Amino acid sequence: MTRSLFYTDKENKLREEVRAFAKEKLEPLREKCTLDREFPREALRLMAKEGYCGCIHDPKYGGNNEGTGTVNESIVAEEIAYVNGAIEMTRLVSATLFGMPLATFGSEEQKEKYLPKLIKGEIIGAIAMTEDQVGSDLTRMQAFARKEGDEWVLNGHKRFITNGGHADVISVFCRTKTVEEEKNARKAITGFLVEKGFPGFKVAFEYPLAGMEGGSVARLEFNDCRIPEDQLLGEECKGFQQLMAELNTERVGMAAACVGHSQRAYDDALLYSTQREQFKQKIRNFEWVSFRLADCATKLQAARLLTIEAAKTIDAHQDATLIASMAFAYGTEMETEVTTSALYTLAGEAITANSSAVMSAHRMAPVMWVVGGTTDIQKFIISREIYKSLK
Ligand SMILES: Cc1cc2nc3c(=O)[nH]c(=O)nc-3n(C[C@H](O)[C@H](O)[C@H](O)COP(=O)(O)OP(=O)(O)OC[C@H]3O[C@@H](n4cnc5c(N)ncnc54)[C@H](O)[C@@H]3O)c2cc1C
Known part of the structure; x- marks a missing residue:
């Protein structure tokens, strides 16, 4: 049930188009x-050809955002995630997580250099914040860039x-002031656009993933990596603020992906419950089966409505901090419950089939708890926001 009064006819039409494209x-x-x-490089090219890497981007650079970019992005994210989690994450990270800070804070030259190619799927973007000792707490970054003539020299991982x-280009966030120079890390982090060919940059390895198979999650190393001065993103020491500025849009995309993965698992389970017979009847006749699926349908719709509200709040230029974290936190927990219920329904059938879409949606659930800030961190944000109303 993806139709709702909360979507306009135009948005419903977009959903139908993306769904047909994704299926075919x-x-x-x-x-x-x-x-x-x-x-999924080929998949990225195909999505870009349809304009699905340009939802949040200005038509000036080849995008198609005419004011409802976040809503469109959430519809695209949901429908692509329905097919596969890795394909959607690849698109979301390149087009939005990398693309948005560039579009918001990049210089005109940087935008002209990268955005049209990114939107066409000719280049792939990534965003790099996390380090061995830096997870939820971004203020502990150790990677450091120092200025040398008209270049920056970056060291760290x-x-x-x-x-x-x-990735062809990665926005890398690191310190550009030592702790002695600036104790407050929020005033010491700078973003740089690092191309894969820059001397001193290397992909150390890709992690063998236990979910999101086919996606690339890598460790990157910078050994005296030389970055031309004009590759600095926005202003020096404004990196932390740049990262915070994009979070709500990122969370809406992630929340929509949770809905997409879960909808696929649910649809497959619903159909299976009408086909599989045990004890001389279809298993849908057992209330444990059909009630479990009824719960799934309800939670899915609740997650979708939170997501659309968050997306519309962003497009209306209102503060979406609370609703975006609600949508994302609820989406991750809904995904865990719905994909588990779907597995229950298919039972041995899902567990023994490596290619099962239900199993692969289920393996996306832990990924979604962690990427883009853990569910705990979303709840921390929600708690901080709800108490503000008492002040
Ligand atoms: C598949 C995948 C893709 C990723 N992609 C990227 C990427 O493209 N770019 C990038 O920079 N990073 C990426 N990450 C890193 C991701 O953002 C971090 O893993 C995430 O922020 C959590 O950090 P951590 O794993 O170090 O966990 P930690 O921060 O060490 O957290 C450990 C546990 O403590 C809890 N915790 C921590 N702080 C608090 C708190 N204040 N309140 C309550 N609980 C707390 C957490 O919720 C968690 O349960 C990716 C991670 C994964 C798994």
Whole structure:
């Protein structure tokens, strides 16, 4: 049930178009990710060709955001995630997590250099914050860049970087002031656009993933990596603020992906419950089966409505901090419950089939608890926001 009064006719039409595209063009590529662990570069090109990497971007650079970019992005994210989690994460990270800070804070030259190619799927983007000692707390970054003539020299590493093994350009966030120079890390972090060919940059390795198979999550190393001065993103020491500014849009995309993965698992389970017979009847006749699926349908719709509200709040230029974290936190927990219920329904059938879409949606659930800030961190934000209303 994806139709709702909360979507306009135009948005419903977009959903139908993306769904038809994903079924025809992406579904045949799904097993290449899940079974062969092939990075979905071809899928990214196909999505870009349809304009799905340009939802949040200005038409000036080839995008198609005419004021409802976040809503459109959430519809695209949901429908692509329905087919495969790795394909959607690859798109979301390149087009939005990398693309948005560039679009918001990049210089005109930087935007002209990268955005049209990114939107066309000719280049892939990534964003690098996490380090061995830096997870939820971004203020502990150790990677450091110092100015030398008209270049910056970056040393350090980044871990768990989505698209890292295949990205052409990565926005890397690091300190540019030592702790002695600036104790407050929020005033010491700067973003740089690092291209894969820059001397001193290397992809150390890609992690063998236990979910999101086919996606690339890599460890990156910077050894005296030389970055031309004009690759600095926005202003020096404003990196932390840049990261915070994009979070709500990122969370809406992630929340929509949770809905997409879960809807697929639920749809497959619902159908199976009408086909499988035990004790001389269809298993849907057992209330434990049909009530479990009824719960799934309800939670799915609740997650979708939170997501659309968050997306519309962003498009209306209102503060979406609370609703975006609600949508994302609820989405991750809903995904865990719904994909588990779907597995229960298919039972041995899902567990013994490596290619099962239900199993692969289920393996996306832990990924979604962690990427883009853990569910605990979303709840911390929600708690901080709700208490503000008492002040
Ligand atoms: C598949 C995948 C892709 C990723 N892609 C990227 C990427 O593209 N770029 C990038 O920079 N990073 C990426 N990451 C890293 C991701 O953002 C971090 O893993 C995440 O922020 C959590 O950090 P951590 O794993 O170090 O956990 P930690 O921060 O060490 O957390 C450990 C536990 O403590 C809890 N915790 C921590 N602080 C608090 C708190 N204040 N309140 C309550 N609980 C708390 C957490 O919720 C968690 O349960 C990716 C990670 C994964 C798994």
